[in-house]
Amino acid sequence: MILKKQKKKLKKFKSNPIREECGVFGIHNFTDASTITALGLHALQHRGQEGCGIVSFDGINFHSEKRHGLVGDNFTNKDILKKLPGKSAIGHNRYSTTGETSLRNIQPFFADIYGGGISVAHNGNFTNALKLREKLVREGAIFRTTSDTETIVQLIAKSKRQKMIDKVIDTLFQVQGGYALVMMSDKKLIGARDPLGIRPLVLGKIKDSFVLASETCAFDIIGAKFIREIENGEVVVIEDNSLKSIKPFTKKKERPCVFEYVYFARPDSYLKGKCAYEYRKNFGYELAKESDDVGDIVVPVPDSGVPAAIGYSQYKKIGFELGLIRNHYVGRTFIEPKQNIRSFGVKLKLSSNKSSIKNKSIVLIDDSIVRGTTCSKIVKMLYDGGAKEVHVRISSPPIKFPDFYGIDMPSKKELLAANKNLKEMCKHIQADSLKFLSLEGLYKAIFSKNRNNTYPQLTDHYFTGEYPVDLVDEQKNDKVAQLSLLSGKSSN
Ligand code: AMP
Numbered sequence: 001m002i003l004k005k006q007k008k009k010l011k012k013f014k015s016n017p018i019r020e021e022c023g024v025f026g027i028h029n030f031t032d033a034s035t036i037t038a039l040g041l042h043a044l045q046h047r048g049q050e051g052c053g054i055v056s057f058d059g060i061n062f063h064s065e066k067r068h069g070l071v072g073d074n075f076t077n078k079d080i081l082k083k084l085p086g087k088s089a090i091g092h093n094r095y096s097t098t099g100e101t102s103l104r105n106i107q108p109f110f111a112d113i114y115g116g117g118i119s120v121a122h123n124g125n126f127t128n129a130l131k132l133r134e135k136l137v138r139e140g141a142i143f144r145t146t147s148d149t150e151t152i153v154q155l156i157a158k159s160k161r162q163k164m165i166d167k168v169i170d171t172l173f174q175v176q177g178g179y180a181l182v183m184m185s186d187k188k189l190i191g192a193r194d195p196l197g198i199r200p201l202v203l204g205k206i207k208d209s210f211v212l213a214s215e216t217c218a219f220d221i222i223g224a225k226f227i228r229e230i231e232n233g234e235v236v237v238i239e240d241n242s243l244k245s246i247k248p249f250t251k252k253k254e255r256p257c258v259f260e261y262v263y264f265a266r267p268d269s270y271l272k273g274k275c276a277y278e279y280r281k282n283f284g285y286e287l288a289k290e291s292d293d294v295g296d297i298v299v300p301v302p303d304s305g306v307p308a309a310i311g312y313s314q315y316k317k318i319g320f321e322l323g324l325i326r327n328h329y330v331g332r333t334f335i336e337p338k339q340n341i342r343s344f345g346v347k348l349k350l351s352s353n354k355s356s357i358k359n360k361s362i363v364l365i366d367d368s369i370v371r372g373t374t375c376s377k378i379v380k381m382l383y384d385g386g387a388k389e390v391h392v393r394i395s396s397p398p399i400k401f402p403d404f405y406g407i408d409m410p411s412k413k414e415l416l417a418a419n420k421n422l423k424e425m426c427k428h429i430q431a432d433s434l435k436f437l438s439l440e441g442l443y444k445a446i447f448s449k450n451r452n453n454t455y456p457q458l459t460d461h462y463f464t465g466e467y468p469v470d471l472v473d474e475q476k477n478d479k480v481a482q483l484s485l486l487s488g489k490s491s492n
Pocket of ligand 1: 371
């Protein structure tokens with residue numbers, strides 16, 4: 001009976017795990033470190049809106065404040081920032097897909113371990129977190145959260161190495177997945193990026209102090225200078241104003257996540273030396289080259305489709321119109337955890353701009369189709385607003401495979417393109433026509449070809465099903481062993 005209950009729980013947990021699609025920030029040796037961190041997190045707000053937290057260090061003690069909701073609603077309060085004194089701080093924006101968000105799962109996590117305090121902020125997903133958790137629990141570890149990030153803290157605490165940085169590296173050899181980590185000990189700020197560089201992490205400088213962030217847009221707000229990306233598999237150790245780079249892993253070619261280019265990064269953030277906005281405009285050019293249709297106007301789905309729509313309209317020389325108006329006081333549509341609220345949310349967020357779409361044949365541009373919920377509602381909204389035809393053009397290939405490296409992507413069952421062919425998808429969203437950018441077109445828009453006539457390889461399993469890091473927990477057959485991990489009541 002108990003086993004049956006636990007099995008049900010595991011199924012629920014596995015089909016809806018905590019996916020940390022987050023933003024991280026850290027600063028070392030700078031006055032008002034927590035205020036700067038709050039500003040950095042504010043710029044990274046698009047990476048997660050469910051919760052936010054800051055841990056600071058004042059030279060003697062660590063201080064931690066975590067809140068549900070947005071950075072601007074929480075960390076602009078002087079009284080809260082006063083509780084976070086010190087010249088070093090790290091912060092985190094959380095975006096998970098589970099129904100409830102309990103405060104205990106909001107990061108950064110902090111623990112007092114042998115050798116001092118350690119605080120961890122994590123963006124990404126460990127693909128062997130359950131397996132590691134199982135081992136740790138068997139050995140007596142007590143987990144307080146259901147987040148995979150706690151595994152890192154437990155492994156650091158358990159490491160037999162003496163120095164904190166060695167404990168951290170010891171831990172990195174045990175975890176698998178896509179991750180960007182910002183950690184703070186009583187002396188150091190540490191940054192780490194997974195061996196393939198799936199999740200992003202950048203280094204900047206404000207005056208003489210170093211800063212780490214998920215994206216360069218966090219540097220612009222605080223007036224920091226972008227120095228470089230943390231390399232794939234690199235660990236940086238910042239102490240006072242000096243930086244040491246450690247490369248513990250065997251060198252591999254980097255494979256950043258394609259979805260940062262397509263959707264996730266803020267348009268003004270730089271990826272590999274170029275603005276996300278430029279890449280997305282190029283997606284629009286390539287999509288236009290691949291499409292032989294001509295509509296009366298090009299309409300973007302705001303805001304995600306705007307850069308590609310500009311590219312598309314420039315290439316085709318068709319007028320760009322704001323046929324949809326966005327209410328900026330509503331969060332991202334996907335943030336609502338339940339399907340019925342999610343579909344209602346589209347109307348809360350967008351409405352048709354009737355004067356510009358009436359009797360027009362519209363080329364509607366968005367960056368991606370995931371479930372097709374938003375897209376169907378928008379197409380209907382345009383028809384209801386008087387559009388004559390709606391031709392949907394998507395500036396990335398069909399998403400057929402889920403993600404396990406830190407992007408909120410539903411299971412294969414829910415992905416529209418995993419279950420329908422092009423014709424069926426078009427029927428589902430009730431558009432006059434539907435077209436996606438080809439995979440070749442996507443790569444062409446990002447890279448120039450190498451000498452051997454190939455493109456650098458991104459982590460692009462969404463479109464191809466090729467997963468570059470083993471999905472250990474997904475493949476694990478020993479389900480019964482995993483059940484023991486979930487026997488306690490989890491509020492997540
Ligand atoms: P849908 O039409 O329901 O498939 O939703 C597609 C919309 O969701 C597009 O406008 C995308 O920009 C957006 N989107 C894609 N991936 C994500 C994600 N991981 N989190 C939030 N929104 C997303």
